Amino acid sequence: MLREWKRIFSIPNFYVVLLVIPPIIFLFYGFIYQKQFAKELPMAVWDEDRSSVSRMLTDMMEQNEYIHFTHTAFSNAEIESLMKKGEIFGAVHFPKNMEADVKKDHQSNITLYTNGAYLVPAKMIYKGAAEVIIKGGLAVVLQKAEKQGMPAETANTLVQPIKLNTTTLYNPDFNYQMYLTPGLITVGLQMALIVASVLILNLEFKRSTIDELLKISTSSSQIFIGKMFAHLCIAWILFLLVAFLVFPVYHLGKPGTYFNFFIMYTLMSLACIGIGMMVSAISNNLLLVTDIALFFTSPAFVFSGFTFPRTAMPWYDQFYAEIMPYTHFLDGFIKIYFMKLPISYAMPEIYKLLLFIGVTFSIAILFFQNKVDTYLKNQKV
Template identity: 25%
Template sequence: MRETKRHSGYFAVVKRECLILTSRPLYLFAALIFPLFALFFMTTIFGNGMIENIPVGIVDEDESTMSHEIERLCSAVPEIRVTERFANTAEARDALLSKKIYGYLIIPHNFQEDVEANRNTTLTLCYHYAFLSVGSEVMQGFLNALRIIAVTPLQQTTEFLGVNDETLETLASPISISSHPLYNPALNYSSYLTFPYFWVLFQILILLNIAYSFGNDFNDKRKIVECLKTGNDKFVNVILGKLTPYILIFTSIAIFANVLMFDIMDFDLHSKITSMITICFLFIMATCSISLFLFSIYSHLPIIISFISMFGSLGATFAGVTFPVNAMYPIFEKLSLLFPIRHFVVITDYLRYESHAFLYCWKSILMLISFNILIILATILLKRRMNKAIELKPLN
């Protein structure tokens, strides 16, 4: 009978929390609609996953047949597109600074004349490298186009000597390089950025939702009493009952996100999708635990919401998506272990790219599981605070 009463208290708190979610549109929007919007936004923001047709310019000081041929070659490569022609370098630099273009090529005076006379000449390439990915693509696009021009003087000489094209290719590039971009052979930005970027944002939403949900009830004496009465005066029922609806919602979003990315969008995955969903569930539990623990330390809602937002933003950095953690200062590398998102990214990277991932990431899996200990600590701290707040007999 006592066991039935305890369970009824838990389910009563779950029902109460579900009613709060459905009766207040803002709660439902923050917990369900906005994460789904973020998911669709992240999966479509990169388009086809390739950076193409980046606008660039040409400063043609030679106005020769060869300089016009260079312009045509630059327009032919997929990475860049010649959109501007400038009379001088100053105009090109102004356009680069205003981001009308992301790079420009300077063809000097007497370029064709120097090439035909076998004199050394230089083509100057300037590109915006404040944007690393765009700058790299611009540089690669120009180099692909100019590689043909670079062998033109040698081609004219070898034709005069009667050397065939196959021998010319060997002379121009005696060492062949066979490049194999592993794990992302299509060089698709969506493949390796969409998944972690979504979860970096999702962890911030989880942190904020949990903290606000508990803060809205536990900072009001009347609501504290109501929660305890609903949970049959069992504080564990209150904690678990309030967490359950959010965990179910977040887990459902995680399942949908995995199906969307790995089944529908066909992102690379070298393990079973059930393994990914399991790790996502562990991550959701760990993030909820962190949020609840931080709230239990300091209950003033506006301040703790600000702190949790900062914690989530730092997690975006320590996740190691845009900059490798092992290249940071050692103290920051150690601090990254305090963020569930870091362990999640490590695990999912192995799951996505290695078929025997557990051999490499079992430590991170244990760390994710260990974060759930914080729920116990948070429950103890919150129980003490509630006892003082309502000035009743100690809670069970």
């Protein structure tokens, strides 16, 4: 273990991947989402009605935190042109005679344009505009009913007989920094640990230090335990960095969750180290194992279900997600960190991570012991 510590701090392949790049990346992840919310998204208004109703709805939409009118358009083509130039994310069109149609009890159609190429802004604009237009439509009907002599309470019940109340739990403000930064940081940790781990054994042969290692022990299990603890200690240093530096800097800490977070993180770290050492024990090709590590870890964020539910993915994508330790860590992390649930709620994910650890280390030890025995036999010959 002490020997591996010295290697980690003296070989650039290790200390750059484990100790230099992660802190920089983690701080940048938080910096990207420091505004926390996407507000005042630029929009255009195309008002052919030019009435008190269209002006009222425009003013109401401008008051919404997601919407900010920056352009006035006069045609569908102009709206498309502004979107293509990236100057607006959406637009609203009030048709001619809208107010007159409303007064005559005729339906009038307002058109909301959103740019589906930018999925999140499009949904936010739709949410903000839909709320305003629905409220505005109800207000017009309510005003007419009151003018006809109907009591306000009766008119309100008639206009909206069923009222929907929504309650959003665990991230009620839709804070992007609170939502995305922890996920990006933890997936970055998985990548760093696996990429470094696939080099643990191969670099012994690449740098011709295998004889030095075998003088300490020829038992692959002893070698693995020592190297594993050395890299686990580095993983714990990264945990301290994340939990007590990065999270506090960006106000992401959740009191009472750190111990459970530490348990889940430790299990994910061991699973990642196990996968890396298993690949390293099977193949001596340094370039190949590095490519495998990058190919395996790169899509983890997408396949984990963090941004798109796994149940909506094809079965083969769900299978791919299941063979990544980050997927199970994330499921448990959401429970214990975002929801602040007891560790018992994450037991299914803990069992899966323990299975990863047991399988990968067992395979790695068997392959490496065979490699050691073959090497020593050739040396004697």
